[in-house]
Amino acid sequence: MLEPFQAENIEDAFKRIDKTTFVDELVDSISRLKVYSAVLKRSIARESCMTSMYMKESLHSSRMETTRTSLQNSLEKAALDDDSDKDVNEVRNYFAATRYGREYLMRTGVFSEEMLLEMHRILLSGNVHRTTESIGCYRTEQNFIQNVNSKEITFVPPEAKQVKPLMDNLISFMNNPASGERNLVNAAVIHEQFETIHPFADGNGRVGRMLIPLFLFKVREIEMPWLFLSEAIEKEKFRYYKMLNDVRTNGAWNEWIKFFLGIVDRQCVKYEGNIQKIEELYGSCLKKITDISSSRLLKQVFTCFFKSPIKNSRSIERETGLSNTTVNRMLDKLTANNIVFADEKKRGNLYYFYDLIELL
The missing domain is CATH 1.10.3290.10 (Fido-like domain)
Structure with a gap:
C-alpha cells in the first residue's frame, strides 16, 4: 500500500x-x-x-x-x-x-x-x-x-x-x-x-x-x-x-x-450567454403577462418560477403570502396562455416553466 x-x-x-x-x-x-x-x-x-x-x-x-x-x-x-x-x-x-x-x-x-x-x-x-x-x-x-x-x-x-x-x-x-x-x-x-x-x-x-x-x-x-x-x-x-x-x-x-x-x-x-438568454426570456414573459392582465399579482406569481422553474401552489403561497384561491387563479391564467404547464394530476399539480428549464 x-x-x-x-x-x-x-x-x-x-x-x-x-x-x-x-x-x-x-x-x-x-x-x-x-x-x-x-x-x-x-x-x-x-x-x-x-x-x-x-x-x-x-x-x-x-x-x-x-x-x-x-x-x-x-x-x-x-x-x-x-x-x-x-x-x-x-x-x-x-x-x-x-x-x-x-x-x-x-x-x-x-x-x-x-x-x-x-x-x-x-x-x-x-x-x-x-x-x-x-x-x-x-x-x-x-x-x-x-x-x-x-x-x-x-x-x-x-x-x-x-x-x-x-x-x-x-x-x-x-x-x-x-x-x-x-x-x-x-x-x-x-x-x-x-x-x-x-x-x-x-x-x-x-x-x-x-x-x-x-x-x-x-x-x-x-x-x-x-x-x-x-x-x-x-x-x-x-x-x-x-x-x-x-x-x-x-x-x-x-x-x-x-x-x-x-x-x-x-x-x-x-x-x-445563459444570463443574457434568461434576461431576454424574463423580459419577453413580463411583456406577455402585461398584455394578459394589469394585475401585479400575476407578475408576482410568475416571478416565483424564475427562482425555481417547477412549483406547486403551496410553495408559491409560502413564497408570496397570497391566498390559495388567488394563487390558483393566477396559475390558471399562466397555464391558459402557455407560459407554464401543469402536470395531469387532479390534485396537487406541479407547474413547469419549461422555457427556463431549457436554459439552465
Whole structure:
C-alpha cells in the first residue's frame, strides 16, 4: 500500500509554479471573469434565477460522487418538500452548505474551522448516502482515494494527525492569500491543497469545489459566489482527477493551474450567454403577462418560477403570502396562455416553466 502523502504548507507550492507557462490562460480567464461578473451585475434576472443555477451547480458537483438524479427530479422533489430520495437530498444539502458558507463570509468576512466543519455537517446530514458517521469534524483515521473501476488505491492523503495543522495553514492562507499572485491562481492552489489534505472521512470533493467561488467572493474577485464550475469539471472528471494527482506525484502545478483557468474561462463564457438568454426570456414573459392582465399579482406569481422553474401552489403561497384561491387563479391564467404547464394530476399539480428549464 502507498505511504501517506507528506504534504507541505500551501506557501511552498508557489516555489514550484512558473507563471510564464500559463500567462495566456490567466489573461483570458481574468478578462472573461470580469465580463461575466459585469453581465451578471446588471442583469435584472440575476437574483431571481440564482437559486435554480445553484441547484444545477449542486447537481453536477454531487454527480462527481456517484449521485444519480436529474435537475428536473431535484426541482420536483424540492417543490413537494419530499426528502425520500437520497440522491436529491445530497443535491439539496450541497446547495444549503454553499448558502451557509456565503452567509458566514458575509457576516464575518473570514474563513474559519467552524465554517468549514459546519458546511461539512450540513452536506452529510439527514437521509443521504455517506460512508461515515463522522460529520462536522476532521477525520481521525487514515483514508485513501481509490479508482472506481479497478479498485486500485491511487492516493493516500496525509496522516490524520497532520490534518489540523495543514488545515490551519490553509485557512490562514485563504484569509491572507499570497500577495503578488492573481486570485484565480490562488484559488487553483487552494483547491488542490484542500483535496490533497482530504480532511474529512467523506465529502471532500464537494466541500473543495464549494470553496472555489467562496474564496473568490471573499477576496472580492466576484461580487457574489456565483461562479459555477462543477458542470465543466464533471464533463472532464477523469482529467480533473489525473491533474490533481499529477501535482502530488510529479509536482505538475503549472499543468493543473492551466487546466483550472481553462475551466473558469469556458464556464464564464457559457454562463454569460445563459444570463443574457434568461434576461431576454424574463423580459419577453413580463411583456406577455402585461398584455394578459394589469394585475401585479400575476407578475408576482410568475416571478416565483424564475427562482425555481417547477412549483406547486403551496410553495408559491409560502413564497408570496397570497391566498390559495388567488394563487390558483393566477396559475390558471399562466397555464391558459402557455407560459407554464401543469402536470395531469387532479390534485396537487406541479407547474413547469419549461422555457427556463431549457436554459439552465
